[in-house]
Amino acid sequence: MSNDSGTYKEIFKSTFLFGFVQVLNIISKVGINKAVAIFLGAEGLGVISLYQSTINLIASASGLGISQSAVRDISEANSESDGVRLSRTIEITTKIIWFTALFGAVVTLFMSKLLSKWTFGNEDYVIPFCWLSIVVFLNVLSEGKLAVLKGMRELRALAKASLLGSLVGLISGVPFYYFLGYEGVLPSLITTALSTLFFSWFYVRKIKYTAVELSFKKSFREASGMIKMGVALMYVSFLGFITDYIIRIYISNNSSLQMVGFFVAGSTIISSYFGIIINAMSTDYYPRISAISNDDRRLAEEVNKQSEVGLILVGPLVVLFMFVLPLMIKILYTENFLVSIDYISYAIFGTLILVCSNSMGMVLLAKQRSNVFVYSVTFSRLLGIILNILSFKYFGLIGLGIAAIIMAIIHIVLMAIIMFKLYKITFKPELIVMLFITIGLCILAFFVKDFSNIFTRYASGSLLFIVSLLYSVYNTNRVMNINVIGVITSKFNKND
Incomplete structure (x- = not known):
């Protein structure tokens, strides 16, 4: 332990x-x-x-x-x-x-x-x-x-x-x-x-x-192996750029440049602010799993640990995010951009799922399985283009948010199948339960944020945030064998 x-x-x-x-x-x-x-x-x-x-x-x-x-x-x-x-x-x-x-x-x-x-x-x-x-x-x-x-x-x-x-x-x-x-x-x-x-x-x-x-x-x-994997990564980055370009062009041609602006504002908020946590975690995660790339048992442990820490950190932030989103948009942009909430409120659920699926996906990089990595990403990107276009056509900005959730679900299922078939790497039951409980708390926040009564909305939101925070503290205690509340209390007692 x-x-x-x-x-x-x-x-x-x-x-x-x-x-x-x-x-x-x-x-x-x-x-x-x-x-x-x-x-x-x-x-x-x-x-x-x-x-x-x-x-x-x-x-x-x-x-x-x-x-x-x-x-x-x-x-x-x-x-x-x-x-x-x-x-x-x-x-x-x-x-x-x-x-x-x-x-x-x-x-x-x-x-x-x-x-x-x-x-x-x-x-x-x-x-x-x-x-x-x-x-x-x-x-x-x-x-x-x-x-x-x-x-x-x-x-x-x-x-x-x-x-x-x-x-x-x-x-x-x-x-x-x-x-x-x-x-x-x-x-x-x-x-x-x-x-x-x-x-x-x-x-x-x-x-x-x-x-x-x-x-x-x-x-x-x-360096042939290094170059081969590097070219695969470059291809994936370029494919991401092309995918975003096609989706934005479609929105522009079938709606307006203003709608493109709302979509870009929403995706920027999600990628920039929640991307901080995901990118920060991956900075050390990739070299850590690369060092043990030949040991599938240890890789499985690292995948689960990385996912658990990600959910501990991101869960409470998503709940809080639901309630401060209007204020954040007004500060970062203007009131005109509040319509972006239609996209962000749904797409944010995809971020929760990607915290876990990305932990699995990076194993392919550590294993240097460039062919599997390229095929899986190409499939996801092409499917993403079709799904985003159809979703926007019928449901507008909300459709793009729903598409982000569906793509995240497809990605985690795809990664889970690939990891199990190739390396017998799976998510442990405790992590799956943790993911569903975290998503459940965020779904409650999603509905509570629309309460018409301001007092009821923010009182319920505060309670949900506290519950999600306590759940993260509980999981921190569980995985690290540390009484977080006890440590904080002792610090205050020392200061007294």
Whole structure:
């Protein structure tokens, strides 16, 4: 039990650590956007967002997904305490990343005229795109360095590198916009990319490993598995982009741009705020399961532990979310966007289910089963397009929310079948009961939020939130063998 308790503590610690980092990164981005809005206006914000979208697309395509797939190889080598293999894997990753970074920069440089036409409809931005090739180069290198830190599970160093890079970007960006106006956009983007690379490189240099001499040819030969998995991940990311694009185009053509805005606002709230928890959890989860990818019994334990912690954290937040959603939308957007609640109130249930299904899905990445991973995601995405289009056609925004729930159910069933057939990995009964109880509490919140009497609505909502919180505390006590309430009480008694 003590070993299990230790693993749960690790999951909680890494989740809170990277959740905190992501929150600060979001605050940093909000600060930058605020500065841009003040000094450059809406047009400046639009230009920068188009720059960023182009940079991210090229960096993602040219990077071949290596920054993600390398995590698995490095983690596995590190867990085996094989210094030679670890050094070799890090060196191979470094060589491949250098090549992909240069490739991305060259592509950006030579396509600068086309990128200017495609993005802005003219050739006025050819020179800026030439400068942005530097940003692409630096970003791909940074992702490679961060992959080494993730694979080595250097969590504190990874958190510091991410956080310091964002803070320096914020501190340096504001003066550029203030003193140089539009001329400060490119220096700001380059400085931010440079600072991120500097800090990631700084912390990677602290890792002790032996330098290995490898040619580019030999590195590519030995990295075939890494590249294959990376390309699969890149394909999945691209497929996600295409899926979102098709759905938004359909909404635009069959309704209005305003309706697209409502949908995007809703999906952004869910992906941004609940994505903080899911992304924070996966940061350490992927290297952790990669290290034990050949032990199916331990993998099953990790899948269940990860899912339990996810439900403990997300459950009470979803209940609270139901009642504060109108206020949140008014703060983040305007009252006109309150119609987005029609989508969010349903789609949020899909997030609860995905907490569990994603834990299973990532096992395919740890196992390097790129073919199964690609087929399952392709099936889900194609089905998602059809389901979203039909749901919107007949039920509007509510239909899109219902489609999100159905897709989450299909995903968890699909993952459960694949995991059982291939590796005999299943969800334990306690987790299934926990999932249904959590969903049940959220369904109650879904109905209570529509009570016409304000006092009854918020009194009932507060009671439901307390019940969901106590249920999470109970599960924390159960899985970690810690009396959470007792610990909190003792802290207060000490202060007295």
